[in-house]
Amino acid sequence: MREEISLYQRKLKLSNNLMEIYPFIEAETEDREEKRRIRNLNNAGFHVVKSLEGYDFSQIRFPESLQLHNIESLSFLEKKENLILYGAVGTGKTHLSVALGVKAINQGKKAVFYRVHDLINQLESEDIKKANKVHKKIAQADLLILDEWGYLPLHQEGARLLFDIISLCYESKSIIITTNIEFGRWKGFLFDEKLTAAIVDRLVHHSHMLIFTGKSYRMTNSLMK
The missing domain is CATH 1.10.1220 (Arc Repressor Mutant)
Known part of the structure; x- marks a missing residue:
């Protein structure tokens, strides 16, 4: 040599x-x-790249277990902890989740982004290689972002596939979920009560909930007044 x-x-x-x-x-x-x-x-799957620069955190209620500096430093990733971003439509949940994913990538980590129904559709593909590619991509990531959690109901197979993904990530990586559905209504879109309980159990164990209390940014800034 x-x-x-x-x-x-x-x-x-x-x-x-x-x-x-x-x-x-x-x-x-x-x-x-x-x-x-x-x-x-490029491989993360972000529809639009976002940044934390200028982001308004004033309309977010943080739990005692997690403060703003923990979010900005991405310390929750090192601990394999999850974030549940809960609030009305248009309050900045997706923006924050993507911005955190981008920051993680800029720090040398891997993040992947899926809208829940897009993820299920890919996992249900008749092309086995396509489904396996999704599993591999998630397995290799440090952060999985699941957007629009609960916006549309799942059927039984879709709920099972989602459970498999949550189980794959449990205590091995962080998950960020954006949702406007409270825990008590998750059974309404996850189809099965036992699956719902199993998913909630795995997510809640290492999770922090951020509550978005503001008004819809899109409605506030709409051209249609």
Whole structure:
């Protein structure tokens, strides 16, 4: 290996002095990390990339177990903890979830984003390779974001597939859920009472709930007054 390194140094006209080589190694490392970051960002599945810059947290009620600095530092990811973002439509839940996913990727982690029904449709695909690819993508991620939780009801098979995903992630990675449905109504879209109890049990164990109390941003800023 030493001979090969010496050969490459001669071909590239690089010095044997490590201090002179260091800038090239540093630049190559940074280039690879940036390419990995862009690749992870493109593969995350975000419909629109969002940022925490300028985000208004004033209309969010935080639990005692989690404060704003814990959110911004992504410390919940290191602990494999979950966030449940609960509130009315248009109050910034999806924006925050995506912004946290983007920040995680910028810090060298992997995040994936799915709307719940899109995820179930992909898992139910007749193409087994497609479904396996989804499982692999989630298994390799540090953060799974499930958007629009409870917006549309699931059938029994869909609920079972969702349970499998939650079980896959349990205590191995963080999950962020955005929903406008309180726990007591989850059975209405998860179809099965036992499955609902099992899913809630796994999610609640390591979760923090953020309650969004503001008005719909889209309605407030609508052109139709």
